[in-house]
Amino acid sequence: MxxxxxxxxxxxxxxxxxxxxxxxxxxxxxxxxxxxxxxxxxxxxxxxxxxxxxxxxxxxxxxxxxxxxxxxxxxxxxxxxxxxxxxxxxxxxxxxxxxxxxxxxxxxxxxxxxxxxxxxxxxxxxxxxxxxxQPAVTACTYKAVACAVDDGVFNYMDTASGRAGITAVSAKLAMRRVAIVGLGGTGSYVLDFLAKTPVREIHLYDYDVFLQHNAFRAPSAASLEELQAQPTKVAYHQAKYAKMHRGIHAHPVKVGADNVAELLGCEFVFLCMDSGPAKKLIVETLQANKVPFIDAGIGTELLEDKLELWAICRVTTSTPSKNDHVPRRVSFAEAGDDDYERNIQIAELNALCAAMAVIKWKKFCGFYQDLEGEHDSTYSTNIQMLTAEDCA
Structure with a gap:
């Protein structure tokens, strides 16, 4: 069709x-x-x-x-x-x-x-x-109909945009190439949201294996057989979302000095990776080449005296016109031994952080109205606060 x-x-x-x-x-x-x-x-x-x-x-x-x-x-x-x-x-x-x-x-x-x-x-x-x-019989079955192989990025037509009357607005999201670096909890939810947009190519970078603890903070539900096979994270998620989106590419590698140049062919990059020298290299390379990106991160702390968790979600955006705030907002220190690094299962915060990142990307594309132009935003669980700072 x-x-x-x-x-x-x-x-x-x-x-x-x-x-x-x-x-x-x-x-x-x-x-x-x-x-x-x-x-x-x-x-x-x-x-x-x-x-x-x-x-x-x-x-x-x-x-x-x-x-x-x-x-x-x-x-x-x-x-x-x-x-x-x-x-x-x-x-x-x-x-x-x-x-x-x-x-x-x-x-x-x-x-x-x-x-x-x-x-x-x-x-x-x-x-x-x-x-x-039979009064209930109808020709309106709402059956999903396949698209031809050369007919767009989806395996079936995007009727959601059409029903909402926003097809022309959705077309603003049709970037040629977007990358996600890090397919842990937050990165996998970013993929979940991006896979439902008309981005032509979505490139996934992560060298880790998809293990049992990953299944508890990733979208969808992994089977026991899938976990026993121990696929790479990018292979696992590429297989899941290729059912819907044709342009998803898996790169089971760590981004470093030898391959960071691959990201320069992207129109936008999502960084959902641990802090450290590798992130510093990627950020400096992207900024030097005027490639816009979003860095998404989560911090958690276990308040042992109260048996409660405190958490904060952060989304920092860098664009060619606004990037001086990045050194103050993004940490490049080696990943520490905080509670998040010990794999506390907080899928809802991963999803929230990813949603904040994708919403900001859609603002960048002109899909959502953006009156603030914030380039750094945080959400704190304990005081229910959402900030909008470093406005352009």
Whole structure:
């Protein structure tokens, strides 16, 4: 299916968003699983087909008004054919991959305004007897429909943006290449959020193995068999999210002096890694080459006298126009022996820190309105405070 063609035409998009099983094939519009009654008075399903009249990549007024059908001829509840729409009944090859058995004719005065009106009117006529037998039956199944291999970054169409009317806004997120360095708790949630955006390529960098304790602060749920296989973190997460997003690339390596230059081909980088010299090298390299990035970190402390945890989430943004604050906000000291380093399971804070980072990235892209222009933000659990500092 051409999701690009559907997204550019409100009539086709409306069919999809209302739950019809839409497919575009060989310059024809197909709607699958249309319920109808056959001659045996059984409730069955067929496919309604129409040619597509286009001006470039835009639909125009449907011509001709005739529609086609695969399956038996639709009947009334008494098993007699619906003669009001009957046109011809003989097999026909509309294309090498489209064979129909019937054609219908139902032309309103002035014809059909668009393909939404044409297809829904024929479906209404065809399905009326089926609804009389089973009122709940519908052609609006909301079944996920696959996209062609060369049709965007998703394996199936992004109907969420369309339903919300923000497809044009979402297009602002279509960066060519974004990297996540560190696929621990926070980095894996960053991937979870990014995988649902139209970024063309998402590159994952981490050399660690995905172990049992990692499963308790990562999105989704790892099986026992997956843990026993001990995949690398990047391989594990790439396999999970490749089910949805086609452009995810796993790099089971540690970023250092010999390969940090790979990040320079990115339009944006998320740093979700431990502190230390490696982070310092990456930050200095990205800033020297004007590559924007976000550093996300979490600090925790176990208050033993109260048996409570205190935690803070920090998101620091560096852009070519604002980066002087980074040395004050980002630590490059070797990772210490704090409670976070001992793998306290705080998945909700990992998810929160990742959400803060991705929200800021979306502000950078112009997806969300940004009146503050903050380049450093923190959230503290104990006083429920969210800060916005180092504003541009």
């Amino acid at each position: 051409s999701s690009a063609l559907i997204s550019r035409n409100p009539d086709l998009q409306r069919l999809l968003l209302e739950g019809y099983e839409v497919e575009i094939r060989s310059n024809h519009l197909l709607v699958h699983n249309v319920p109808y009654v056959n001659q045996r008075r059984e409730l069955v399903k067929g496919t309604l087909v129409s040619n597509l009249s286009l001006a470039g990549d835009r639909t125009i007024k449907p011509e001709p008004h005739v529609a086609y059908f695969t399956g038996d001829h639709p009947c009334n509840i008494d098993g007699k054919e619906i003669v009001q729409i009957k046109h011809t009944s003989q097999p026909a090859n509309l294309a090498t991959d489209i064979v129909v058995q019937h054609s219908f004719s139902n032309k309103p005065p002035g014809g059909y305004a668009d393909y939404y009106e044409k297809m829904t009117r024929y479906i209404e006529i065809i399905s009326a007897p089926a609804k009389a037998l």
